[in-house]
Amino acid sequence: MDVAVILAFVSGILAATWRMATPLIYASVGEVFAERSGVINLGLEGIMLVGAFNAYTAAFYSGSLWLGLLAALFTGVLLGLLFAFFTVTIKANQIVVGTAFNLAGSGISGFLFESIFLKSNYSSLGIPTFNDLSFPFLTKIPYLGDILFHYNILVYITVLLVPLASFVLYKTAFGLAVRSVGAHPKAADTMGISVSRMRYICVVIGSVLTALGGATLTLAFANQFVEDMTSGRGFIALAAVVFGGWTPWGATAASLLFGVFYALQLRVQAMNSVLLPYQFLQVLPYVATVLALISVRHRAGSPKALGVPYRS
Amino acid sequence: MNSPILRMENIVKTFPGVVANRGVNLEIRRGEIHALLGENGAGKTVLMSILYGLYVPDSGTIYLNGQPITIKSPKDAIAKRIGMVHQHFMLEPTLTVAENIILGQFPSWTILNKQRIGEVHEKIRSLSNQFGLGVDPAARVSRLSVGEQQRVEILKVLYHGADLLILDEPTAVLTPQEASRLLEFLRDLAKKGLTTIFITHKLDEVMQVSDRVTVLRDGQVIGTCETRETNPRALAKMMVGREVLMDLHRKLASPGEPVLAISNLRVRDARGLPVVKGVSFTVRAGEIVGVAGVSGNGQSELALAIAGLIDDVAFDRFQLEGKDVTRRDLRAASHRHSAHIPEDRQKMGMVLPFSVSENFILEEYSSPRFARHGFLRGQAIRSYSQNQVKKFDIKVSDVSEEIANLSGGNQQKVVVARELDRHPGFLLVNQPTRGIDIGATEFVHQQILAQRDGGTGILLISTDLEEIFALSDRILVIFEGEIIGELPSDRSQVEKVGLMMAGKRDPDRE
Numbered sequence: 001m002d003v004a005v006i007l008a009f010v011s012g013i014l015a016a017t018w019r020m021a022t023p024l025i026y027a028s029v030g031e032v033f034a035e036r037s038g039v040i041n042l043g044l045e046g047i048m049l050v051g052a053f054n055a056y057t058a059a060f061y062s063g064s065l066w067l068g069l070l071a072a073l074f075t076g077v078l079l080g081l082l083f084a085f086f087t088v089t090i091k092a093n094q095i096v097v098g099t100a101f102n103l104a105g106s107g108i109s110g111f112l113f114e115s116i117f118l119k120s121n122y123s124s125l126g127i128p129t130f131n132d133l134s135f136p137f138l139t140k141i142p143y144l145g146d147i148l149f150h151y152n153i154l155v156y157i158t159v160l161l162v163p164l165a166s167f168v169l170y171k172t173a174f175g176l177a178v179r180s181v182g183a184h185p186k187a188a189d190t191m192g193i194s195v196s197r198m199r200y201i202c203v204v205i206g207s208v209l210t211a212l213g214g215a216t217l218t219l220a221f222a223n224q225f226v227e228d229m230t231s232g233r234g235f236i237a238l239a240a241v242v243f244g245g246w247t248p249w250g251a252t253a254a255s256l257l258f259g260v261f262y263a264l265q266l267r268v269q270a271m272n273s274v275l276l277p278y279q280f281l282q283v284l285p286y287v288a289t290v291l292a293l294i295s296v297r298h299r300a301g302s303p304k305a306l307g308v309p310y311r312s
Numbered sequence: 313m314n315s316p317i318l319r320m321e322n323i324v325k326t327f328p329g330v331v332a333n334r335g336v337n338l339e340i341r342r343g344e345i346h347a348l349l350g351e352n353g354a355g356k357t358v359l360m361s362i363l364y365g366l367y368v369p370d371s372g373t374i375y376l377n378g379q380p381i382t383i384k385s386p387k388d389a390i391a392k393r394i395g396m397v398h399q400h401f402m403l404e405p406t407l408t409v410a411e412n413i414i415l416g417q418f419p420s421w422t423i424l425n426k427q428r429i430g431e432v433h434e435k436i437r438s439l440s441n442q443f444g445l446g447v448d449p450a451a452r453v454s455r456l457s458v459g460e461q462q463r464v465e466i467l468k469v470l471y472h473g474a475d476l477l478i479l480d481e482p483t484a485v486l487t488p489q490e491a492s493r494l495l496e497f498l499r500d501l502a503k504k505g506l507t508t509i510f511i512t513h514k515l516d517e518v519m520q521v522s523d524r525v526t527v528l529r530d531g532q533v534i535g536t537c538e539t540r541e542t543n544p545r546a547l548a549k550m551m552v553g554r555e556v557l558m559d560l561h562r563k564l565a566s567p568g569e570p571v572l573a574i575s576n577l578r579v580r581d582a583r584g585l586p587v588v589k590g591v592s593f594t595v596r597a598g599e600i601v602g603v604a605g606v607s608g609n610g611q612s613e614l615a616l617a618i619a620g621l622i623d624d625v626a627f628d629r630f631q632l633e634g635k636d637v638t639r640r641d642l643r644a645a646s647h648r649h650s651a652h653i654p655e656d657r658q659k660m661g662m663v664l665p666f667s668v669s670e671n672f673i674l675e676e677y678s679s680p681r682f683a684r685h686g687f688l689r690g691q692a693i694r695s696y697s698q699n700q701v702k703k704f705d706i707k708v709s710d711v712s713e714e715i716a717n718l719s720g721g722n723q724q725k726v727v728v729a730r731e732l733d734r735h736p737g738f739l740l741v742n743q744p745t746r747g748i749d750i751g752a753t754e755f756v757h758q759q760i761l762a763q764r765d766g767g768t769g770i771l772l773i774s775t776d777l778e779e780i781f782a783l784s785d786r787i788l789v790i791f792e793g794e795i796i797g798e799l800p801s802d803r804s805q806v807e808k809v810g811l812m813m814a815g816k817r818d819p820d821r822e
Contacts, residue, residue, distance in 0.1 A: 174420035176411055180404050187402035190366070191416035192387030 007143065013263045015146040018155055019221065020266075021252075021259025023048065023213035023230075025158045027237035028244065028251035029165050030209025035241055036169065037202035038182035038195075038305040039087055042098025043079075044210050045234025046105020051075050051211025053109040056218035056225040057116070059127045065219050068127075072215035073208055080207025084200040091309035102234070110227040117225070126223040130154055154216045158252070161209075165248040178202055182303035185310040195310045210234065236289050243292045245301050254292065261285040316378075317342040317476060317507050318363075323372035325358055332358040333369070334531040340476070345498060345508045347518040347539070349551055350528035351749040353719060356511045357399070359528070360478050364396040365389040387416070395469030396478040399511075401461050405454035410436055412453055413468045439470055443501075458606070459490045466497075477501070480511045487606055488777060488810035495521045513551070513750075515544040527551055552750050562761060565785040568597035571738040571769035572618070572650075573631040579613045579793075580624040587613045589793040595738065595769040600760070602784030602801065603773040606813050610793035611773045612655060615742045618771070619654075620646040633737045647675075651736035653727055655743040655773070661727040662715055669697035669711040672730050704729040705755065721752025728756055732763055739763060742773040757783060777806065791815050 027044050034041045041047075051072040059068030079101070086097045117125055130152035138149040169175040180188040181198040189195050213233075218225050236258055243257075244250025265281045318340040325333040332355045340346050348356045361367045363374065365383040373380050376392055383389050389396070403412050410432050422428070436449035445463045453461060462482065469477055479498075483491035498508055498521055510522060518525050519539060526536040527550040534550045549555055572595040579588035588610045595601045605611055616622040620643030630637045632649040646652075654660035662671045673682045673693055682693050697711035704725045708718060715723055724744070731739070741760060745753040760783060764770055774780050780787060784801040789812040796817045799805045811819035 171424055172420070173414075173418035173422040173424060176407075176415065176424065177420065180407065180415050183406060184402070184404040187404050187412070188415060190364070190386050190396070190398065190402045192385060192390055193416040194385075 009267065011143040011146055013260065013267050015150070016263035016266060017256060017259040018147075019151060019259075020262035021255045022155045022158055022220075023216050023233050024237050024240055024255035024258060025162065025252050026213030026216065027206075027210040027234060028240040028255050029162060029248045030206035030213075031237060031241045032165065032206075032244075032246055032248050032251050033169070033178065033202040034206035035306055036182045036246055036303055037178050037199045038185060038303055038308065038310070039084070039199050039203050040094050040098070040238075040307045041083055041101075041203060041206055041210075042095055042238065043083060043101025043105065043234075044098075044206075044237055045230055045232065046102040047076065047079050047083075047207050047210045048214035048217075048230045048234045048237075049105045049109045049228065050079065051214030052218045052229060053113060053214075053225050054211075055215035056127065057112075059219060060117075060125075065128065065130055068219050069212070069215055072211045076208030076211030077204055079211065080204035081200070083207060084203040087309065088196050088199045088203070091311070094307050094309075106228055109225070113225050113227060125225075127218075129223050130220045152220045154212075154220045162248050162252045169248060179303075182305055185305050189310070199310075210237070213237070232286065236285060239289045239293055242302070243289075243296055245296075246303060257292070258285050258288060261288040315342055316340060317376070319375040319378075320359070320363065321373045321375070323359060323362060323374075324370045325355075325362060325367060326370055331531055333362070333372075336372070336528070336531070336533055338526055338533065339536070340507060340509060341524070342507055343502060343505055344523040345502050345510055345521055347522035347525040348509055348511045348528065349513065349515075349518055349525055349547060351513055351551055352747050353749065354528040354551075355531040356528050357480055360396065360480060360509065360511060363389070364394060364478060390472050390474075393472075393474050394476045394478070395472060395474030397462070397465040397469060397480065397482060399480040399482075399484060401465055403453045403461055403464060405452070407453060408449065409447060409451050409453060409456075409464050409467075410449040412464065413449075413471050417472075436467065436471065440467060443467075443470065443497075458485045458608075459487075462486070462494070475505070476507045476509070478509045478511070481513070482510070483512070483514065483517060485607060487813045488806065489814060491517075515547055518547060519544060529553060548750070562783075563765060565599045565764065567599040567769075567785070568767065569634065570594045570596050570631065571633050572771065573629065574618070574627060575630075576628040577614070577617060577630070578626045579610070579617050579622060581613065584624075587793050588617065591790075591793075591795050593788060593795060593798075595771050597737070597769045598764060598767050599785045600764050600770040600772050600783050602780040602787045603771065603790050603795075604777060604780045604787055604809050604813060605775065605790035607775045609790050611742070611775070611790060613793075614790070615652075615655065615740060615773055618646065618740055619650075619652045620644070649736065650738040650740055651731035651734045653731050653739070653741045653744050655746070657720075657724050657727050662723060664714075664716040666715060667712045668701070668706070668708055668715050668718070668726060669693050671715050671726055672697045672700055672711075674730065675734065700726075700729045700733070704759075719749075721748035724748050724752060724756060728759055732759060736768060739768050739770045740773075741770060743775065744772070745774075745776070745779060777809065780809075781806065789813055 027048060031041060031044060054075045055068040055072040058071035059065050083097060083101060086092045087094045132150050132152050133156065135149045139145045169178060177188065177193050177198055181193060181195050185195045214230060217229055222229065240251045240254035240258060243254040244252070261284045265284045268281050269278050316339045320336060320338040323333050323336040336355070336359055350356045358367060362369045363383065365385045365388050368384065374383065375381070381392060383392065410429065413436060414432055433449040436447065440447040445467055447463055447467050453464065456464065482494060486494060495517065502508060512518060522539045524536060525539050525542070525547065527534040527547060529551060575592040577588060577591045578586060581587045591614060593601065603611060613622060617625045625639065630642065632645055637645040658664060663674065676682060677688065682689055694711060701708060701711060706722050706725045708722065715726060744756050744760065760770065772780065772783055781801055781803060787799045787801050787809060788795045789797045789809055791813065797812050799809060808819050
């Protein structure tokens with residue numbers, strides 16, 4: 001193989017990396033907030049799926065992608081409030097509630113999609129998607145243009161989202177309160193911070209961003225909903241939070257790393273010359289996730305009150 | 313000066329199954345140091361938590377400066393200039409001193425930029441200088457000693473402008489020197505007009521520092537008196553409800569053969585750092601060897617190592633009842649030759665959801681006394697348990713009751729009864745009376761002494777110096793994982809032991 005081929009192969013992978021990482025970035029940065037406040041939302045997968053479905057449905061009937069996005073946002077708020085009600089107010093086991101969310105999310109979105117869309121005779125189930133933005137000159141730079149300047153708006157929002165999340169978490173009184181509530185809720189309580197309120201807010205932030213991450217799947221990448229289309233991205237986002245050391249930048253870096261494997265897998269599948277069955281390649285991102293988690297098993301930094309309901 | 317700053321009237325607070333406060337009346341005068349004395353479980357902390365807004369009382373009224381007020385949350389309390397230093401510090405170790413202090417102070421959207429943080433640091437520094445607390449606002453709390461953390465807690469309260477300060481058992485975690493420095497500091501604060509409520513169960517502290525004292529028992533006020541008009545014996549009687557033996561009568565020890573001989577014992581913690589650094593000592597039959605030290609200096613790991621309950625252990629020699637033990641069979645040998653009263657009774661000493669009788673047979677359940685052909689002998693277990701309950705005066709409705717429902721003192725008696733019944737040659741005792749009432753403490757102490765007189769060699773680990781001096785025949789002082797000295801158990805040595813607990817290897821040479 002000559003250099004040009006290799007270069008094309010690598011840039012092809014990198015060009016898909018950020019796009020593949022985008023839903024993970026949304027969900028994992030959101031989940032950083034939830035977990036830093038002490039709540040582990042194992043239901044990301046379900047929330048992402050319902051977010052994707054509702055965004056698709058709203059966009060399908062209204063014809064507006066922005067209304068689709070708005071629908072995902074509301075979905076996130078509602079599911080976040082519901083999750084917080086169970087885990088913070090009722091103090092139910094967070095793992096159990098999360099699992100229930102995943103099962104229900106998959107079942108409900110699949111059922112509704114089947115009964116609303118598949119059983120009717122729409123001529124097409126496709127919706128328009130967010131177009132790639134084009135930048136004068138920049139998009140045309142060889143390789144770099146492909147890698148950085150040919151995405152849609154939802155991808156570019158992450159450029160703002162991540163620094164903003166980091167700023168909020170580390171440079172505001174709100175962020176200080178979030179971190180204290182997840183690490184030593186009793187101390188926060190004695191200083192007049194409402195542990196429940198903080199956790200509600202953070203779970204909702206996490207849920208909204210996760211639902212938006214789901215919306216990117218239907219509004220930007222595919223042009224319709226498919227049953228269980230998230231295929232584990234919610235869980236990989238959870239892993240990205242851990243691998244990223246519970247920080248927005250870390251979770252983003254981890255998401256991008258997992259994004260590389262998604263992209264690699266897609267790229268290799270597209271090459272006819274490879275003899276491996278494609279299922280082996282599809283496994284790549286998940287194997288990468290497991291290896292990543294094994295590599296950080298001794299790392300400190302998990303919020304000390306993570307997963308523990310607060311009782312004063 | 314003598315107008316009441318605070319009056320609590322008829323405070324009632326119940327938790328499921330427990331009445332913590334049954335109609336408590338308390339009056340605090342402006343500028344005084346008021347001791348709130350009572351045994352564990354008497355309701356002192358609950359009463360103060362109500363005042364600080366952590367609990368809402370079922371009924372009762374609080375008057376501050378003559379006005380009835382309601383305090384629904386710590387935020388209300390802080391706004392009304394009430395501050396509390398909790399027994400377990402409310403500091404998050406990964407944050408800095410300043411971050412801990414300003415938690416909850418600013419509205420959510422406040423940006424904590426360099427300038428704002430700088431102002432906060434400046435204010436903390438000037439307060440710290442004003443009161444001579446020596447606190448660095450930029451320091452991370454995890455790097456501070458326990459004494460320094462307590463000063464941060466006090467500073468936190470002063471920072472928020474409190475003029476009523478509540479301290480919950482503030483000396484429990486301090487060395488004797490640190491404790492007396494704290495008490496002096498409280499006197500200084502009182503001179504500056506601060507009112508202090510001081511929760512304690514230590515009589516000498518009450519006598520030393522307070523102006524008045526209120527005694528609580530079983531959630532009720534037994535009485536309030538001027539400190540100078542009372543004495544420790546009278547206070548103890550109010551606190552316990554009967555005459556208390558203030559001093560144990562201890563016969564001279566007659567030590568025999570060594571039952572435990574250790575040389576160069578080393579333990580590493582989970583991160584691989586040494587926590588016990590080459591400890592050597594001997595315990596002989598019929599003597600009590602006390603290990604004194606501030607909590608967290610390797611005592612827990614030392615105890616776990618001797619009981620064979622920790623992995624990363626090494627030693628040159630380990631003998632139990634004259635027999636050499638290797639690293640591999642340490643656990644089995646320790647179980648065979650010794651009994652262990654562990655430091656955390658609820659986590660290590662018992663199975664909380666099990667009944668009292670099940671807890672009695674936790675170790676011997678498979679012996680022929682309690683089991684035949686693999687089946688438990690219900691009747692035998694029951695009558696054995698009833699016997700033990702009677703012998704150790706354990707208050708329980710039936711031996712089938714869950715041990716979780718018992719008071720701390722009665723739970724500890726179950727553990728002690730079970731361990732002593734194994735008639736060990738060597739007994740390892742770690743914090744045997746932490747968090748239990750005076751009556752139970754007295755009983756446990758007597759049992760330990762009786763065991764010694766019966767010829768058992770005992771290693772007593774305790775952070776309570778009173779306990780060490782009351783029971784031990786010899787005292788070892790542990791500091792940062794090393795035994796840095798051995799002294800005779802004599803009250804005249806208290807100050808020396810205190811200095812050694814703070815790390816002074818040779819206090820005489822100063």
